[in-house]
Ligand SMILES: Nc1ncnc2c1ncn2[C@@H]1O[C@H](COP(=O)(O)OP(=O)(O)O)[C@@H](O)[C@H]1O
């Protein structure tokens with residue numbers, strides 16, 4: 096009876112998982128390994144080795160990596176500062192950092208488009224200050240900038256979470272046993288935040304690798320990422336087979352990077368963001 | 370008498386404007402087992418943290434072996450702490466936890482592995498080297514915390530309610546183990562607890578604290594038999610604390626009855642606190658005794674009965690091994706030697722506060 100009830104309760108989730116996760120993946124796999132006439136082929140997957148696709152994939156990997164490293168470099172010190180704050184202020188500041196996530200993602204990127212454009216706010220300010228104009232928009236730098244801006248909270252939160260879970264008494268114990276402040280960081284704080292860092296990396300790297308909206312809006316068609324290529328195959332060329340084939344390749348990269356991170360997560364508890 | 374090792378000199382400390390320690394002065398001798406005893410929030414942990422170097426006093430100094438260490442950070446002090454919640458490092462094995470302090474001070478590998486073995490044996494956990502922190506029970510974790518501290522051969526071990534989270538049986542076992550450890554190691558223990566029984570069992574010296582003030586310093590016997598004020602009397606074991614009037618030397622009036630006592634020097638017709646331990650109250654058939662009353666309740670406590678007797682408007686607490694029944698009319702008597710007379714608190718230093726423990 097009890098068992099039956101439990102299974103009944105999980106019904107909606109099973110429907111969700113099958114309908115919105117398993118089915119789409121199966122459909123993509125089907126299109127990926129067939130041609131327009133429906134017969135089996137590996138062409139669509141092998142197509143990744145075409146120079147234009149390869150270039151897009153490598154650029155995606157590069158920009159995702161740079162964005163992730165920048166996010167990490169910004170987030171870790173920030174999480175430390177946050178964690179050092181008086182408890183009363185902590186949750187408020189965390190709230191401030193999370194706040195942009197509640198705004199529409201597209202709007203935020205469009206705002207940056209206005210700020211960074213040649214006649215945009217940034218250059219107006221630069222000009223007023225007598226500085227040279229910069230043409231940031233439509234460069235890989237602008238795309239990285241957008242990704243860092245967009246994904247920063249996803250790096251801060253897991254790191255901050257793992258840091259705030261370290262009790263004061265653990266730090267006191269380390270001090271008591273002879274650690275100076277640097278040793279406390281190296282031997283206690285850093286190892287105990289590895290899991291947070293790893294989940295932060297996944298949370299930033301994976302969406303950065305697969306993103307196409309940011310590069311569309313801030314790259315202006317000049318920065319072609321693998322996400323853009325796939326989007327074009329689906330939307331402009333209506334070649335679902337090619338789009339699916341390249342998606343499969345991208346998925347393999349995503350799964351590989353997640354597996355790599357998980358294998359380095361000794362704590363085994365990190366991937367929870369909240 | 371051993372020489373003085375630590376001197377907390379005129380220490381004051383406040384948090385957010387509220388005074389936690391007020392002009393506290395305390396000396397700790399070498400090889401002493403000193404216990405800071407007091408109700409929760411009275412400033413025991415703060416005192417210990419000042420000793421450990423985790424807090425700096427607003428006023429006053431900490432002396433260690435004659436040197437002023439007030440400004441010295443914890444890592445440069447020759448003492449180690451056993452924290453209330455064990456505070457083991459979760460990302461390290463038991464052996465790594467114990468080796469932590471030794472590695473920081475760059476001891477040799479063979480020295481460290483010898484020390485780990487020795488410490489695990491000392492706390493009766495041989496063979497636990499490879500275990501993870503999670504896999505240990507509370508009592509085991511506490512032993513590891515102790516092992517981790519003592520391998521560094523500190524001159525003083527600070528323990529903040531180390532047995533607070535353990536169940537009664539384990540707590541009693543650990544009490545004996547701590548006493549054994551102290552004797553084997555020959556180092557000074559400063560022990561914090563709010564449990565008066567624990568303090569009486571283990572200590573050479575007990576410091577009774579309340580609201581940031583030291584109420585009394587003495588041996589367990591002193592503290593129990595000769596509490597200096599009603600707070601100490603109430604906190605250490607159960608007591609009958611009755612408002613009285615000192616008629617003259619060796620004569621006191623309580624609850625409308627004048628009885629002989631042994632105390633002198635309180636003046637004439639002065640209000641005093643009269644403290645009588647429940648085991649010192651004798652019950653007999655009337656008209657024996659200086660007062661008569663009725664038994665309102667009896668609770669069997671194992672070794673004795675705890676009896677409440679209502680007499681002259683006061684509920685007397687009585688411990689006796691004799692069997693009575695509820696409703697019995699009894700006479701109450703106390704021999705003069707067992708009647709403790711105490712000054713009513715005048716200054717806040719002696720402030721006696723009603724508390725439940
Ligand atoms: N870091 C702190 N910040 C603010 N108040 C504190 C802090 N530490 C202790 N206190 C306050 O100081 C008083 C004494 O605390 P403590 O020394 O921990 O007492 P005990 O250990 O005897 O229970 C308490 O009222 C407590 O609330």
Ligand SMILES: [Mg+2]
Pocket residue numbers: 410413414415
């Ligand atoms: Mg405390």
